[in-house]
Structures are given as structure tokens and as C-alpha cells.
Amino acid sequence: MTKAQSDLEAEIESTRERLAVTIDQLLYRSSPKTIASREVAQIKGHYVDAATGEPRTDNILKTVGGVIGVIVLFVVIRKVVN
Numbered sequence: 360m361t362k363a364q365s366d367l368e369a370e371i372e373s374t375r376e377r378l379a380v381t382i383d384q385l386l387y388r389s390s391p392k393t394i395a396s397r398e399v400a401q402i403k404g405h406y407v408d409a410a411t412g413e414p415r416t417d418n419i420l421k422t423v424g425g426v427i428g429v430i431v432l433f434v435v436i437r438k439v440v441n
Contacts, residue, residue: 387393406422408415 406415406418407413
């Protein structure tokens with residue numbers, strides 16, 4: 360076996376190992392459990408201050424106000440239709 364062949368085989372093996380690592384990373388990132396935990400962390404980050412652990416009342420109040428607004432809108436539309 361020549362040096363060029365052994366260099367080529369080493370390069371192919373290195374590429375194969377990098378590809379295997381990349382596939383493992385993609386499988387981990389795309390698993391439903393990982394996606395769900397990432398989304399939960401994102402939502403928690405929106406409603407809880409990461410530095411202090413205190414609730415972010417401004418965002419909580421905005422969400423509650425939005426929900427109440429939608430409910431009021433549905434009630435008004437229902438009364439207008441009936």
C-alpha cells in the first residue's frame with residue numbers, strides 16, 4: 360500500500376467519523392424530547408427572570424390581558440350574532 364492510499368484511507372475514515380458525529384447531533388436536536396425541553400426553557404425564560412428567578416410580571420400581565428381580551432371579543436361577537 361502506498362503512502363497516498365493510506366493518506367486517502369485516513370482521510371476517508373476521518374470524514375466518516377465527523378459525519379457520524381454530525382448525524383448524532385442532528386438526531387439529538389431533532390428528538391421530540393429535546394425539542395419539548397427547549398421550548399419549555401424558552402417559555403420559562405419569557406416568564407421568569409433568569410438572573411433572579413423572580414417572575415416577570417410585565418410579561419405575565421401582557422399574556423393575561425391578551426387572554427382576557429380574546430375572551431371579551433368572543434363574548435361580544437356572540438352577543439352581536441345572537
